[in-house]
Amino acid sequence: MSRVEQPSRRTVLAAAVAAAVTASAGPAAADPEAPMKTHPADAGRAVPSRTVDNRAWRSYADWHAGTRRGTRAVAGARPGLVIAKPAGTVGYTDPHTGTSARWEYGTWTSATHRLAVPATEAVVSWNAHTPSGTWIQAELKGTYTDGTSTPWYVMGRWASGDQDIRRTSVDDQSDGKSTVWTDTLAVDDPSTGLRLASYRLRLTLYRKPGTKATPTVWRLGAMGSDVPDRFTVPASVPGFAGELDVPRYSQEIHKGQYPEYDNGGEAWCSPTSSQMIIEYWGGRLTPEQLAWVDPSYADPQVCHAARFTYDYQYAGCGNWPFNAAYAATFDDLRGVVTRLGSLTDLETLIAAGIPAITSQSFLKEELTGAGYGTAGHLMTVIGFTADGDVIANDPASESNEAVRRVYRRREWENIWLRTKRYNASGKVVSGTGGVCYLYFPARPSAAQRRALAAVGVRA
Template structure:
């Protein structure tokens, strides 16, 4: 990731390149930064070029290398701090404050993804009571056996009183680079794909206490999605609409500039909050007490604060949004990729809404009324003719959030990895990135649908 000053320069260039409208600012930074890396030309390597590995079972947590950690057994297995491996002083780079912390470490077994990967995107679900936090790192091996460094992919806590939640800028080894929350191979054409990886979780607590973070799920999505400007169209297969609450990000324009100021920067937390509430979860009155009582939908402000990345300077960090959803202890959440609207229909059919990331010019999505280099919305269903029903937070008010978008247009802007701006410049697409949130105890139909798209 670039330094903050460079990041703002990239944002300015992207704003000039897209049609005026409600751009998802945080996602836009990611899209333009990824485009700055050598694009390469990637050929398909598997029928499904996505591999998800999430450690979450009792056997998972009993395995791996424990240095002061222990497996939590029972109805919801996890990982906790048992006996500290040591004490360290940590200086928060965003506050300058130095504090001592006890810590313990768990390192996963090596996982070899089914697809040699050009990208890794992590996810984790955890409880971090006040006085605790965690760090997520990943390493791996390239196809020639060379090791990646240990990359930090998040210093995270649900709150912001102990550390300021943040990604880490400036990480790379000449073959791969960390773009906020994504490890991306710099030049896939050179054959530097990642063939194996390990996860490392470091759990921290105030010295002399018995506090502990508890991690329920952690892992990564590894993928090698081929470069493509176009995608094959899928045939309609489902007519259903889920009753997902509707919130507009534009209701909050100018609110809380310390958390990126609402509006275009809040597409991701607004989408997350809609989906969290679909599952019947929402912040308590005490958790919302800090919000100005004059502001509508204070829970959206809460979601923005709880997803804000102080290095990225925005709310669009993908794993941070999933981690926020999973702070509600009976929800699971991951970041992954889907390969078609048929897969998305499978999830909708099981009652699971899907938060999707896409970029497009104004004329590429009929009825949107804006263009964006990166935006999140929640797919809630399909019409009888197969068109996409989306809760699009880039709307003037809550009543306008429900949109119907043409199937072929929407599928294209979501699944492609490359697009051209009006001036012909090539920009990155997300290649089907989405967030999935579902109950900790899913129904049989939900389990089957998740398994069908490679999430277990």
Template sequence: MTHAASRRTVLTAAALAAAGATAAPALVSAANAASAPATASGATPAAGAHTAAVQGPHADYRGWSTAADWSAGAAEGAAPAGGDRPGIAIGTPAGRTDYTDPHTGTTTAYDYAVWTSPAHTPAAPATEAVASWNAATPAGTWIQVELGGTYNDGTDTGWFVMGRWAAGDTDFRRTSVDGQGDGRSSIWTDTFAVDDASTGLRLASYRLRVTLYRAAGTGATPTVWRVGAMASDVPDRFEVPATTGSVARELTVPRYSQTIHQGDYKEYDGGGEAWCSPTSTEMIVEYWGRRPTADDLAWVDLQRKKRHQDPQVDHAARFTYDSQYEGCGNWPFNTAYAATYSAMNGVVTRLGSLTDAETLIAAGIPLITSQSFTEAELTGAGYGTSGHLMTVIGFTAEGDVIANDPANSPTDSAVRKVYRRREFENIWLRTKRYTDKGSVASGTGGVCYVLWGSEITDAQRAALASVGIV
């Protein structure tokens, strides 16, 4: 139950809306960097570069996060970051550029540096890709993440902006970029999608480009610890194969209702049904022992704090808000928010089945799933939605899903629900569905957020690797 619905209904099955689509306006990159390559082709994977494990037969996540990963990329002004966690920062800037914030009208001069990954070839050519990143952006700094690749016919995509992001919002407004396309693929807020998958066109390989910005003449720098992308080609399907439960475990995850925030902060999309994503993200952040401080929450007014006593949900909404999309449902903005907390990590990916989810739960790792359904399709939910996020926190002995579902809950304690395994698995993993009116809409095909703290055990690390997160 989220404002994201208007966008999510076209994301996963782009071909539904793309037959006969016209070309979008030409791509414009904020960097305007002379150092940037004209196309995304020409790179080969670095020696020893690993290919991520396949999540089911149709999805592949590849992340860059180690010292070896950063060294394998091409750096123009970017340098290794100091500290215990491998990353990149601005060294000697590659250049200077002006950026006019479309949401404030303010033009600021920035010094910038660029890091470009080696080319990655997904396990299967893809119809979609979603980038995600973990970074710190002190005041006066921000980052831009772009994706560029090569189609399976040998032609290049050009570069697409996947997000312009900062942790804060006082001197820069984080934003997606509308109107990007090359006549063959388009960007839907945070997702690269081939316009008409029925033609056989696929993304055969891609690179990610990160541009780091700081106010001109200052010494501050953003630091990026992880950047990656999930590339997938999930087949059109109304039904998915059923699995049998094998894990009975429930994780102790804080419970927060989005419903009790109805009417909060219209400038951040007004709470209530619009806040499923930040509410779910905040629950999992706190599961890992992180949360905003009292100073962080000082901006939330006392009236709201007294009314619902969950100012951290308002905080998560503000700091996941996408000014272009005008909502809090941008997938990578949520995982990036989670990673602003000390030693936290987050990625957007796809899983292939509830068996994959069980692997994570068994290791003590909850997840956040994205799905859409009519009220009749999910027994006990009490609502229908064209796009909604909730947390999966466990499985019963019968294999049913235990969820902290923030929707339609009058209190925090009421968010815990048990959903039938077969119903949940299908609404989450399918790519097509029928609405109440009988029309065909799309589903997310297993999209989820996976968040974890760097203090994880070897067993948890192995569980992440088993679902392709390395």
């Protein structure tokens, strides 16, 4: 997403969610030395002890237990799901190229998962390998707390490459109670009390007819959440100091490069952040993979990440699950989309050696030292100072050398975790409520496994 304060497609969701909140006036510029005040709309609101439910299918037992048509579970160090004898063939016309083709397919459907936190939103993410001539589709079907059900919502059509289909989200999916906004299924009016009580996930694996190629899906999961509406969040107490050695890449040095991918580097905060953490874990692209990039461009791997996270419907590189799926195309990496509840959660991860990519939106004056405002921006949290301030690799920097930033803990915590904010026009819009991407080894250490479990992620 772009670092400048401008509308994005995700602001359609922001407007829909914010409709239930009445605002009187925009905020005045804050005194950076003063403690953050609680917004009047937040007074007296109880914060539930748990706001996020994560469920992942990634073991042989998980895949074997699902309902399979034309697919089978495979064991091994990284269990997965593959096409066996296809269930049939189906036609698909790519809406972004107009190309029509027939595809063999097989499906897998999970058992019903009852959410521990009945959800206002759900995000599906997956880790898969899709060799040439293959692709996958992920869907979710939910049951509401009133006993009715959603249709099967397409949460993504994805391939790691772009030679067979164009990876894409699917617009115009709604049943009058909930709507899919790019990568997020959201209840249309949470103020009614309606929530998603449970869901099933369905995978469809595709391949060219007559071939033996198959996608392999290693991980499929969903994050359901019900984060309370709030302009301000409680302050956490600093508990860890330390910094991880994460590569630094600027999106800004790629301005104007490959404008077919969301107008070039100015909007590449998400793939730039992804590439930083992928390389922290040892992921590297080969010269052959980078051969398509203009050799005069610095950091060609950032251009590559932009191309291979690009969502052709969203027309941007900020699709959350597409970034997680891109990270998992590198050997021995997993990627998930989740929400965290506090900076204490981030400290737990950093202490175990796991950096995180966070999503936030803010006015220029709300984050001291940023020098910009944004309707949606991704950055990488790599550590904490002795005073508890946040050390971030912020790709919205003019050079790689300038990427490392230190942001005031209280300011940063609030802009990341709040769900409501005022935009530059004084209008109430939504915040991201603690969204982050986590990339970690397929075989994490015991300490990393404990840290992930502590923030609700099944490694």
